[in-house]
Structures are given as C-alpha cells and as structure tokens.
Amino acid sequence: MDFQTSIKTCFKKYAEFSGRASRSELWWFALFCLIGGIVTAIFDTMVLGYSSEGDGPINxxxxxxxxxxxxxxxxxxLHDxxxxxxxxxxxxxxxxxVLLIIWYATEGEKKKNKYGNPIKIKK
Structure with missing residues (x-):
C-alpha cells in the first residue's frame, strides 16, 4: 500500500474497528499525521502568530x-x-x-484469524 492509498483507506474506514490493516497502512498514515501536525503547527506559528508552545486552531x-x-x-x-x-x-x-511499536511492526498472520481473512498484498 502506498502513501495516498493508505490515507484514503484510513479516512474511508474512519471509525471502522473491525477487520485487519497492513503494516504499510498504519505506518503511512502515521507519517501523514506526523507531517500534517508539523505543517499545521508551523502554519499556526508563522501565519496566525500563535505561540509555538501551545496548539493553534489549525493544528x-x-x-x-x-x-x-x-x-x-x-x-x-493489532487485529492483524x-x-x-x-x-x-x-x-x-x-x-x-515500546511494546505497541514492536507489535505494529510485526508481520501479520498469513492465515485467517477471528478478525478476518489475511491481507492480500499486491506485488
């Protein structure tokens, strides 16, 4: 899964807690959130004049x-x-x-589990 697909998938499944997600889906979305947080914090500070110590409205x-x-x-x-x-x-x-980071980086099960079928990765 690439960067754009991950973001689309995560917003499409906005509040869907069932099923499974691949490692790339989680990590690309985490990168999007990190970059978005930095960009909005800079915008709030540079353009809107908010203090860098606090959260501005856009952030x-x-x-x-x-x-x-x-x-x-x-x-x-985690279901994966x-x-x-x-x-x-x-x-x-x-x-x-630390434990969550290790689990998030762990390869998912290749067989069906109680949360659904394995994720098919396109090559």
Missing amino acids: LIFTVITTLPTIAVACRR INKTGWWQLILLTVIGI
Whole structure:
C-alpha cells in the first residue's frame, strides 16, 4: 500500500474497528499525521502568530480530524497480529509504547484469524 492509498483507506474506514490493516497502512498514515501536525503547527506559528508552545486552531482541528482514524487503524493493525484493539490502552504506560511499536511492526498472520481473512498484498 502506498502513501495516498493508505490515507484514503484510513479516512474511508474512519471509525471502522473491525477487520485487519497492513503494516504499510498504519505506518503511512502515521507519517501523514506526523507531517500534517508539523505543517499545521508551523502554519499556526508563522501565519496566525500563535505561540509555538501551545496548539493553534489549525493544528487542533487537524488533530481532532485524525484522532479517530488513527485509533481505528491501530486497532485493525493489532487485529492483524491476532490481538484485540483494547491493547492500545497500554500506550498509557512507558513500557507499553515500546511494546505497541514492536507489535505494529510485526508481520501479520498469513492465515485467517477471528478478525478476518489475511491481507492480500499486491506485488
């Protein structure tokens, strides 16, 4: 999955917590959110004159728009490795951040699991 397809898929499945997501879908969308956050923060600071320490209105709007799709794609990604999406809650702990990154980078199951059929990657 490429950058544009990932963004389209994540917004199309805006609040869909069932099914599975590939590694590329999650990581491309995470990159989009990172770049979008940086760009909107710079815009708020340079154009609108907001302080760089706080969130400006454009950055806040971008964050609100991308929060639910980010949680949904992370949930589907955990489904791909046969874990429940509720495991995202360990993000609240320090060690949980490391564990989630490892899980997000883990190759998904190649067989059907309780969350659906395996993802077919086009070559």
